[in-house]
Amino acid sequence: MEIDKYTSQEKLLVAVDCIIFGFDGKVLKALLIKRGIEPEIGKWSLMGGFVNKNESADQAAIRVLYQLTGLTDIYMEQLYCFSEVDRDSAGRVVSIAYFALINISNYNHQIEHGHEAMWFPLNEIPDLIFDHKSMVIKAKDTLKRKVASNPIGFELLPPKFTLPQLQNLYEAIYEAPLDKRNFMRKILSLDILIKLEEKEKESSRKGAFYYVFNRELYSKFEHEGLRFV
Amino acid sequence: MEIDKYTSQEKLLVAVDCIIFGFDGKVLKALLIKRGIEPEIGKWSLMGGFVNKNESADQAAIRVLYQLTGLTDIYMEQLYCFSEVDRDSAGRVVSIAYFALINISNYNHQIEHGHEAMWFPLNEIPDLIFDHKSMVIKAKDTLKRKVASNPIGFELLPPKFTLPQLQNLYEAIYEAPLDKRNFMRKILSLDILIKLEEKEKESSRKGAFYYVFNRELYSKFEHEGLRFV
DNA sequence: CCAAAAGTGTTTCTATTACACCCATGT
């Protein structure tokens, strides 16, 4: 049984596309796939799929991401709805773009999923189908803006991370160097990180202390009241 | 002739809904209409309509606004795409919400358009159909955030306005009083307003100088580099 | 002459920036 009292209205195909960001310690990357269906089969593309009648766009984005990468429980946020009439050369498709932030090491483990997926540094994104390039650009802008006042950068790092790692991340997002002392002071003054006794010893002889982000400490602020950079 | 190679995919109804903000000199308001179609006919609602196959969501929003108010050339921005499966009780409709900023005196002139439209102060919004209330709330949040770093507040005022009027607007949006001297200094230091010789004499005996926003002066900054408050 | 709103400066405080050396450790 289906209710639908809006007869004689034109329906449209509705899709989701995901800009998946990852950080390898040095540069920000986006995950792309070789498109598996016509048209434009074989070209690089964002991960996407259609929204079914029984699911919301959020649910579709989560499903698509899971089907194509096997990933669950990842940070995802609606970016923008792209709806130019001719944006898809094969039909009228409205696409709701999402951006996702993932800890890149979580995905390299499960690349065996078989899809031809590949990480591209953001300044080496190849030609993409349709309007996917502008989706990536908008996602990058939005990330840059949001990361300054929301605690979402942590989503791109492992649960335990060092301050130099966090700083590298911010430098990659801003494409600008930051002062080590000022950065440390500012981040620590927010009082949302917990310092562990343990040290990361891979990338230096001295070793850098691990920290974890503490959501409880952050939630005191709630209403976007923090400046991270 | 119609191309559409994505056969066997479910299509959905796609709509736009507009949160129209106005400012009467004292309080921020939203323009609502009594819904003219079933279901929920006669209840208060945002202005909305379906997206046709041959138009983008932006175009649909502009069209809907024109059809319902007669207004053209107004500031409008995509807010968010609402797509919960049950958001519309009469069928599966994905709605792309837009917010519009208008100079309220432009619309009071043409209220003869016959639709049962009415301005409501933002803190006196009645019950609205579907998820329209959450659209209004999100629009208000977004406006609050954007107005701090983008020169969009001016869209809510007449072309010529006084600094006290501008301050009242910011106070209404922030729901907080601002210091007159600090506000004036900050706004004028941005160097994007041009002072006219003319004074507004309605609201005080002394009269307040008119200013106009100068888009050329602003465009030097471009990349969201300004803080208005 | 008075009520009502416009306009005007200075000081305090807080946040941001700039900057250079020592520390710990594995090889």
Place this chain on the structure above:
DNA sequence: ACATGGGTGTAATAGAAACACTTTTGG
């Protein structure tokens, strides 16, 4: 012993916040 990246403090500057009186003019 040395090379490598981690960790630390202080001074200068700029921006934000607090604050009260004078000006204009229509009635």
